[in-house]
Amino acid sequence: MKIKLFLFSCFFILMLTPSVMAQKFGYVDTEFILKKMPEYQEAQKEINKLSETWQSEIEESYKEIQGMYDELQAEDVLLTKAMREERMKEIQHKEEEVKAYHKKVFGFEGMFFLKKKELIKPVQDKVFEAVSKVAKEKRLQVIFDKSGSLVMIYTDPIHDYTDYVLEELGLGDPNDTVK
Template sequence: MIWRKVCLVIATIGLSALGAFSQKFGYVDTEYILSRVPEYKVAQSEIEALSLKWQEEIQQKYKEIEAEYNTLQAEEVLLTKEMKDERLAAIRKMEEDVKEYHKKVFGFEGLFFLKKKELINPIQDKIFAAVEKVAKKNRLQIVFDKSGELVMIYTDPVHDYTDFVLEELGLGDENDTIK
């Protein structure tokens, strides 16, 4: 009777351990997938154009500030102390405004971040939905992202589900045959 219980406990532990080791996993390369999504390329171009525009605006404002300093320096001998202090205060205010604008655009949750989020999130959501479908279809418990922070020393291509996700997104290669 005791042996039966011991055998039952051992069998239960063995099956539990076997279940833990029998989890199916795979990985995808989201960088590669994103490179194949046309909407992502368009979004990236729009983000880069906006970034350049904002950087040019900020550089232009700094050039204006530099010109104001140069003008002040050239006219300094003609100005009273009060006039000089007044102009310096105005220039410093311009500098503060530019710094504030820079922070508003490129700072934490600034316009650049919000625009990027607005354009990229729908694409990422579409990819994650495709990954989820592929994972469920192939009964995967875990899907890693090869291009993320996770370092993979070795990957067996048999576990690579990137092509399946591309196929799910309708971006697969017609020459590839996924089985």
């Protein structure tokens, strides 16, 4: 009985092996592809501009707070305890407002995150559609992203489909022929 079960298991494994080995895979470098796309570069410029604007607003607010602290320290000897406490409350309130604004802008799912998502997602969707089309045309079951967190110690260029995706997006090098 054990021998029959062992032979059946071996037969089952042998039957599965060809189907596993027949799978085709490839990889693309989405970071490289995105850098070639003018709409991605424009989105990045807009994101950077917004980030710099918001960051400078926050820095300006912190400078204002520092000025309030400096003013308080300079006038400290002239203020009563109640006046000093009132000023400290104002400064702390201003600090809390700036921290809340910073969180609203740069925090998890803040305005920066949402704007980046809004600008980048259509470009990423376009790349995904091109990758899907190339995968179907080349009959690939799996495509890895070389630029992602997946670590590839060695990659054979024969499995690199980045150029095909660039061609699909109309961004291929006219001097480069993809076969």
